[in-house]
Amino acid sequence: MSLMKKFILLAAMIIIFLTGNSQNFYDINTINTIEIVFEESNWDYLLDQLYAAGNNERLMGSVTINGLAFDSVGIRYKGNSTYNPNQVKNPFNIKLDYIIDDQKLDGYGTLKLANCYKDPSMIREVLGYEIARNYFPASLANYANVYVNGNHLGLYTSDQDVDKLFMRTNFGGDDGARIKGESEGPTGSVWDYFGQDSASYEAYYKLESDFGWAELIDFLDVLNNDEDNVEEVLNVDRHLWFIAWSNLFVNLDGPINNPQNYYIYKDHNGQMNPIPWDLNECFGGFSMHQTLGNLNTYQLQQMSPYANENASNFPIISNILSNNTYRKMYVAHMKTIIEEFISNGYYETRAEEVQGIIDADVQADNNKFYTYNDFINNLNNTVNGGGPHGGMSVIGITQLMDARADYLLGLADFAAQQPELSQVTITPEEPAPNSEITVTVNSGYADQVFLKFREGYIAPFETMEMFDDGAHNDGAAGDGTFGAVFNLGSAGMQYYFYAENADAGTFLPQRAANEFFSLAVAFSGSLVINEFLADNETIIADQDGEYDDWIEIFNNDSQAINLGGYYLSDDPAAPDAWIFPDTIIEAGGYVVVWADKDEEQEGLHADIKLSKEGEAVILSNANLEVIDMIEFGIQQTDISTGRYENGTGDFIFMTPTFGAENLNGIVGINDSYSNITDINVMPNPFSDKLTVVVDLVEASTVSMHMHSVAGQTIRMEECTYPSGRNSITLDTSSLSKGVWILSVRCNDSVMTRKVVRL
16 A cells, blocks of 8 residues: 555544544534523523623523433523623523533533624634644534524524543543633733743633643743743644644734633643634634734735734744744645635635525524625625624625735745655555664755654654665665655654755645654564454443443464463553453454453453543563554444454444454444344353344344453354244353353344353
């Protein structure tokens, strides 16, 4: 498989993970219906009073979302300038799990509803988030019609909360410091250092986690006073994407101009990551620039890409773009966004599509801040007057962006000759773990080329310079091929390239590091990780009735293997997390390990837990040599990831087959038991014999397996039976005493029962 194909497959898998797990409620093509019911008839007055008190208290109510009812929900108004006690359509913060723990919708506990304030087009927020998500973490967003006590308040944007679920989905964990930029006024510095007293920062930041002042102050101290170590505390590439997007789309009510409407999160690597919020005034909807003044149409179109680079109270920009390499990277990122969304007209086409989705609902919104004609016209033209304050002018989206793209691409830094990168090769193509590899890439117009690489999806990228000197397996010196030779780790790598000359820089792939190439190592051996389930809600319980994560090992060999002394882990940096006791896996057999951090339970219960947001599973031999490994992304509830063909194929999403041969893909619920209508076991508990009654719709081959709590799988029966009720007696005299799981399989249908051997 070519490297480019590997990259395309990786990108496709990432898209599948994201859309499959979390986007149903935020599907842009779905306009949700949210019906709020309060017992109090003066609910609006009560919400106004709670807002005025300023302590984020909530009014209790019930909420029905697309016909699904939620009780004991906490509701409050939210927003700063978007809230007004004298307007009907105020923004909402709805906490579904306010009283009832784990009461969520598609995993979401808090819903944020914005009222399209100061946006005649009503698409700025949704379109802004959609474009941003191509380059750095940003919220999902769509629309909802909101009703209170039967009254239609109007059409709202529904924006994914930047909460722990967001962190787990985008950063692989949620235990880092999470801080919101939230100022007491619309002006002030952004990312300045005021000393070690946390009180000096309270006017600009609000902690969203239970801690964070020390982490914030340390970050700001390094950013302002130790420029050589900025990459230790800031994900610089992600930040460059963030400020490039913010400047390009003139999002002046965010941190490139105002100290508000964003979050920062400290990830596992100790790096802060910026996250946008409240985008209703992007695309030039807010025009007051702290340094440049109130910008007119021409000034918005031609706002400098380096605005605030010399402003000492904006270290968020000035302390980054003062670095010449970062500056070239910043320009390269902005050019990529222009090429992918603006110059080709895609953003306009997409804007028209989004307006088409909501057109009828906008017309039906009697509380919108602008007229329907304003909604139509603001895509291309300035809307003068109207709006929540009256007399305001809001620039048209295409009126801004078409002229802005022309202006930016005409600047010397944007017109400069960029290096070219192409023809990536890795030798050998399928390297073994811990082996030496050569990476080469062809480049023109480059003074320097760098390989950026890492092991693991949440590790930071390291930098290695590549050379065109004939000494790095790069061919002849000066032939335009740059090479690097180094030892690959045991987990493969993700990687991308950056090249620069005196005037410009470029990336391969262009969206790096949000997208990257992936290189897997070639493991050899008979034992493989065959299947795992990282979010087991209803599929199969262990002997104590607990629905825990599990990992299935398969033996491709013709001989049985003792797993005693082998290791299982979810962390490439700690492959010895859990050691197998003496456990025989038969030839062509399966062993299943519960990943539940509960080693006191009987059987194979490993001291690891799998994250449904994505991590790794590593199987190592007694010498801690990795013999199989998979790194995975976001998982779906009750859908496993397994090899197909069984034992040898690539990993795909599938219907779980605990301790049995893997299926080709996901079998629909209505089809899963289409041929087995029911099974019964008797007696239970049992001793030397167990009778299994299987009801079949049509004649079929039925196979039965017993799975011990120690992970052992024993084939009990395989035979073809006629349609109707079949009574099958199994000889169980060889089974050890204790709890077993019986699985009955027919074609692609699997049913399980817990049984006890006396």
